[in-house]
Amino acid sequence: MCAIxxxxxxxxxxxxxxTVALTxxxxxxxxxxxxxxxxxxxxxxxxxxxxxxxxxxxxxSGGIGPAAGWGGGRKLFARPSVTNITAADCNSSMSxxx
Numbered sequence: 001m002c003a004i005x006x007x008x009x010x011x012x013x014x015x016x017x018x019t020v021a022l023t024x025x026x027x028x029x030x031x032x033x034x035x036x037x038x039x040x041x042x043x044x045x046x047x048x049x050x051x052x053x054x055x056x057x058x059x060x061s062g063g064i065g066p067a068a069g070w071g072g073g074r075k076l077f078a079r080p081s082v083t084n085i086t087a088a089d090c091n092s093s094m095s096x097x098x
Contacts, residue, residue, distance in 0.1 A: 002028055082097075 002035035005025030009018055037056075 002032075033060075 002025060003023045003027070008021040012018055012021070040053060040056045041049065
């Protein structure tokens with residue numbers, strides 16, 4: 001879902017297409033983060049659930065900074081090429097949990 005949204009943003013100049021792509025991409029991220037949260041909660045043992053969830057929360061929040069830097073780096077390059085790289089990265093690294 002993320003890869004499709006990134007590719008549609010890369011190759012579209014229409015505001016309507018961009019709005020739909022960003023809306024669907026945002027919904028996809030909410031679903032993905034929710035599924036990851038549930039997976040971490042269910043896979044951690046009861047005696048260590050608090051620590052596991054705190055470490056997971058710190059790591060996921062800490063990853064937002066470098067991701068924002070990656071997005072800010074798009075200004076240095078042509079828009080379609082970096083968005084295509086981001087789409088390929090999203091497609092390869094974000095597989096839904098079982």
